[in-house]
Amino acid sequence: MEPVDIRHVTFAAGPVRLAGTLGLPRRGEPVRGGVVLVGGSGSSDRDNDTFFPPLRRRLLDAGFAVLSYDKRGVGESSGDWRAATLADLAADAAAALAFLRSRPEVRSDAAGLFGHSEGGWVVLRAATGRDDIPWVVTSGCPATTPAVQERHALARYVQGAHANSQAHANSRSAVERVLALYDRLVEAGRRDADFATAAALVDAAGAPPGLAYYWDGMDDRLWTFLKRKQDHDPVRDLLGLRCPHLAFFGGADPLVPVADSLRALGGAACHPSRHRRATLTVEVLPGADHRLRLPGATEPAPEYLDRLTRWLRQT
Incomplete structure (x- = not known):
């Protein structure tokens, strides 16, 4: 059999030039x-670390054209994701969809x-x-x-770090201290506090090691991005x-x-304002992680890929 057609492409999203990979x-x-x-948080590239290549292969085998791209400011794309809003990133995704639909090989009414x-x-x-969008898929999205x-x-990270502690009361107190500091940082973000103010809060609390999961790598640009998006409510978009x-x-x-996400999705699906075409299908794969891998696996579970391609074919 002839190999699939993989091409390097670029396209515009307003003033930003995005670079990606188109597979046919x-x-x-x-x-x-x-x-x-569309990749996840941080500096995600067109492969979204290692998550997208197996998805790309399976979708191509199932007969779908696939486009993924470097987030703005990552890889070969211009711009800076830290200076963007979620609306800016959504405009990038919309531009990617418009580019994919412009390809003569792709039916524009069947691309999502x-x-x-x-x-x-x-x-x-x-x-x-x-x-004009036929479907949308979210994976591991709260x-x-x-x-x-x-x-x-x-909370899960800090609890795991203290799971083997012999002093249960002390470990619980450590978790509570880290979460209380996190809550203060969120409130600081809501007050539009600058990075120096946030860093002073961390220093005053003794920079507890458990906070490193959230705080490592934090700088002025990342702090500004996070405080800008922290109260984004996806339910409004679901509705x-x-x-x-x-x-x-x-x-x-x-x-x-x-x-909590399942409850929110159910509430949105049952809301009286929900459009009649906006059906909801939820798949929870027991035992799978954030990238839908089962224990010990390095790639998404085969049943995940099977259910994804089956749903796309039927929708």
């Missing part, structure tokens, strides 16, 4: 549709958006209120605010969807409050 199914095979893959983790918030924002999600992840939505979660995801 094997020559002579029908193209079922197209998928734009896939977002992983923070990328889920991005694609929901890009899709909300639009009638249906809570970033502040709530980050607190959950921090504005006008297309089917598939939401994937790993049942053992330590980064996402899965149960």
Whole structure:
């Protein structure tokens, strides 16, 4: 069989130039549709570390064209994601979708958006209120605010770090101190405190080691980005969807409050303002992590990839 067609591409998103990889199914095979893959938080590139290559391969094998791109300011893309808002990142995703739809091989009415983790918030924002998007997929994307999600992840991390402590009361107190400091930082962000003020809060608390999960690498630009997005409420975008939505979660995801997200998704799906086309399908893979890997695996579980391609073919 002939190999798939992999191309380096660039496209504009306003003043930003985004670079990415476009994959087309094997020559002579029908193209079922197209998928734009949007990566997660931080400096995610077109491969989203190692998460997107196996997805790309499976989607190409299933007959879908696939486009992924370096986030603005990452790899070969211009701009700076730390200076962006989630709306800016959503505009980038929309530009990627428009580029994919412009390809003669791709049916424009069969190309949609896939977002992983923070990328889920991005694609929901890009899709909300639009009638021309056939579907949206989120994977490991909390249906809570970033502040709530980050607190959950921090709590799980610190609890795990103290799990083997013999002094249970002391370890519980350490967790509570770290979370209390995190809460003070969130409130500082809501007051639009600058980075120096936030750093002073951390120093005054003795910079507890457990906070490193959240605080390591923090600087003025990252602090500004995080405080700008911390209270983003994805439910507003969920209520504005006008297309089917598939939401994937790993049942053992330590980064996402899965149960809280399921409740929020259910509430949005049942809201009287929800568009009749905005059906919701939720898949929770027991034992899987944030990247839908089962214990000991290095790639997403085969059943995850199977369910994803099956849903896309049927939608």
